[in-house]
Structures are given as C-alpha cells and as structure tokens.
Amino acid sequence: MKIRQDRLAINPLQWVASADGWIDPTLAPPLDEQLAVIRDAGLKALHSAVPGDLTPKAYAARLADHGISPAPGYIPVRLTDDDAERRTFRDTAARVAGHHAELGVDTVFLAMGMAKDAERVARPAVGHLADQGRLERVRDLLAEMAGIIRAEGIAPAFHPHVGTWAETEEETRFVLDTVDPSVLAFGPDMGHLAWAGADAAQLVRDYADRVASVHIKDLDLGLAARAREAGWDYRKTVLAGLWSEPGHGNADIEGFVGALPDDFDGWLIVEVDRGARPTPEESVRLCGEWAAQYA
Template identity: 45%
Template structure:
C-alpha cells in the first residue's frame, strides 16, 4: 500500500495531536493550541505523514482535504466520542452524530473509526479511575445497546467501528471490553485498543490483542509509568491527579511492553498505529517528533 512507510517491514502510523491541548490540571482543552492549519503543518514538520482525521467545526470536507494536502498529510482513522443521556444528549441524537461522523470519515477515504463513550470531570470513573467503579448491569445494557446500534450505523456508512476502552468511561475494564466484543458480531464491531488506557485498568493487554487480533485494524500507542499508576491507585487519586503525577510518557520512554503488544498484532497486521501522548513530558512539537522517530523505527515481527 502506498501510504506505508517506505522502510521495509514498517507500519502505517499517524498522530492524534492531543498533546497540544493538554492543560496543567491533567485534562484537555480543544480550544487551546495553534489554529487547525498551523497544527497540521507542525505535525508534518515533526515527521508524521498522517494525522487522526477530525474535521474542524465549521469546515467542509473539501476545506479539510485541502488543508491536509497543503500540509503534506494523509487522513488516518478518527475517533467518535459518544455522548450519553447523563451528558444531556439522548441516544437518538448520539446515533445521528455517529452517522454524520462516519459519513465524514468515509468521504475522506477511511474505512475504520475508533468509538468510545464520553467522559467528563464529574464522572464516577474519573474520580475513581481504572477500577471499574460503580458498575451497573442496567447501565451496561444501555451502553451495549448504544455500541451495537452505533456500530451498525457506521457499517451502513462503509466504516468499521473499533471499540475503544478508555479510562473514565463506562467501557473501561477488560471484562467490559470482552463482553461487548463477544456479544456483538465481529463483522459489525472491531477492536481499537489503547495500550495505555488498558494498562491503567490492569488489563492483560497482550492477551486481549492476541484474542481479538482478527478484529484489530487500529490501535492507539501510548506509554505510561506503571509505578505512577500503582501509587495513584493506592492513594485513591483521581484521573487528573494521576495524569499530573506523571503517568503518561512518550512512546518508548515509559514502562509498558510496547514491543510485546505490537507483536501480538501479528506479522500480517496492516492497520494503523496512532500515537497519543495525553500529557507530554516534552513540549508538544518535541513530543510529536520523538513519537514519530520511535514509530519510524518499528519493524514487524518475523512470521
């Protein structure tokens, strides 16, 4: 495929540039940072050739395509964060957003999209992250129904949904992840793991990837410091307190077995690796550059 790295054995990789939106309190502010055009040029200058696709508010698809072309970037699979009634958004409205988002991705030539549920600062699992706090069967049934219907809608638009477990949301733990994947058709719902969030939740990340590798076409590549995670859990720290304690790290500079996690994808993996550093150790551009350099050196495991 023409958008693979030219180096033999390389992976397709892209950046979700959230480090530019990181705030001092361990959260994200999408209004922070450069203009969309400036940001795309900074991403390309850092060494990435593709970016997590997100059409800025008020832009047409044509305008976004032109901005990507001007920056020398290609679109990579984007992210659907599904609002819930607890966020003041009814299910039908969330599903309509899913359809609109999928149609945009399809128009950009993409065939996969991460899907997750939304979180906010007051969410129970933001206050008590990584432990599956306040699990409730009725709530899980509602989440299951939403994921089932949303992934079906994405399929109708020609885009495969990739379930994305995320700390602070109602899809956080390995158990919740497996229940959803095991009870929704593989033809309808794929898997889009996040190495960092699953590790924060204490999941067997390598085991999950191996078990669902046939459903995995996209993955968020994060690194983290497990000692920070463990100390934060022991102290009962919140999501934000854990983040500002130094949880996240640029790929290859933390404590995760990223090599093992990537190897679990198999030698025939031809999907996308999307780098994310939610709270960078380095300034945003240097963080992106370090991430691109690390990803560019990856090689597929031997058969």
C-alpha cells in the same frame, strides 16, 4: 519491530492538554501550524477530525498540502435517558462516519465518553461501581452506534477508555463477546488498558480477527498501579506524570505491536494525552523520532 510508516499516525493531544489534567480543544493552535510541526517530525498521517469550518474535501486538501494523510478519528458517546441527547449522538456518529467515508478512511474508533464530574473520573481504572445492568446498556448503546457507523460504510472499532463505563478488561471482553464481530470491531488503546491493569497484548491476541486499528501510548506503569491502589482521581493521576512520549515510559510497546496479527493492515496511532516535554512541539518531535526507529 518494524512499523509500516504509511499506516502510522498521530493524534496530537499534547496541544489540548489543559493545566487541570483534562482536555481543552480550544488550546490547539491553527491547523496549518499543527500540520507543519507534524510534517517536520517525519509523521505522515493525522487522526481525522474535520473542523466545523471545513468540508471533508477541504480538510483533506489542507492535509495534503503538508504531505499528510487522514487516519481514523474518534466518536465518543454517553449513556443518557434524554431523547434529544440520544439523537445528537446518533447524528454525530452518522456525520463523523460520513466524513471518514469522504476522506477514504475505513475505520473510526468508538468509545464511551467522559465528563469531569463522572463517577469513574473520580475513581478511575478499577471498574468503580460496576453493574451488569448498566454494562448491558453500554453494550446496547455501542451496538446501536456501530450500526449507524456501518451504514456509512465505515468499520466502528470499540475503544475501551479509563474514566468511562467501559474501561476494564472484563468490560472490554463482555462488549466484544456479546456484539457480533460483523457489527463491532476492536480498536484497543494500550495505554488506557494498561492503566486499568489489563493485559492489552493478550486482548489483541484473543480478538486478533477483530482488531481494526490501535492507539499506541507510553506510560509509567508503577504510577498507574499506585494511583489505582491509592484511589487517585483521573486528573491527579495524569498530572502526576502518567503519560510520556513513546519510548520514554515503561509500557511494553514492542510486545503490544508484536501481538498484532502478521497480516494486520490497520492503523497505529500515537497518542500522548499529556506530553512529558516542555512544549507540545517537542513532544510531537519525539513521537516522530520514536517512529523513525522502526521504519
């Protein structure tokens, strides 16, 4: 397996993994500290997330100071009947897509978002309370947001995620099969799909012409299966040691990457939702060592 280093990035979630098995962005160290660690790990691109106190131009300059390029970021949305909240999601999608356009990044991941008290966070990865009518609303929401993103010249890549109303293989296929490819691309996360028992590599093969960029993860597949069977909640599963640095779990990363089309030129973004190492810095370093093997 050979990976294009100029299309390999990291989303350093290690720094924001909270003690309760969730994500807390306030835990992140200053941007320049993160960039120095990422650079020293040999990684050359970063998941784009323009801070509120920087313009896209200033953000790009900060990355460039460390020899790092911007890569696709992430837009989460949720079902809501509140018009003001819906407008906020629309505005956020347009703003983040506009940032990507200014950064010269042509793809952004589009996913359903999570909340700590959500029903599928309490019973994740099994399609809990599946409902066709709700799934159609999810599809319509993703298509609407995708249209807003497209209007900024950016390709929205649908990103199934455990704990949301679009987490299983069946739900993934429904969304992709019922939204026109010219509107919505595909941005699979091999780890979240595997946690939900899906065959991520087969999904990549089946929707090869729509795969825009992907997330690379490693995990303990046996633990994922035990958690699904036992009905563990999202945070319990994460805290039990689900995630690990690439090459340190038993996910078939090579099979997933090997399923990508020969002419694939999208991004591969490494994510470790919760590092298995003592410090986030050590976790990022191991991500860089894994990537260097495939240069």
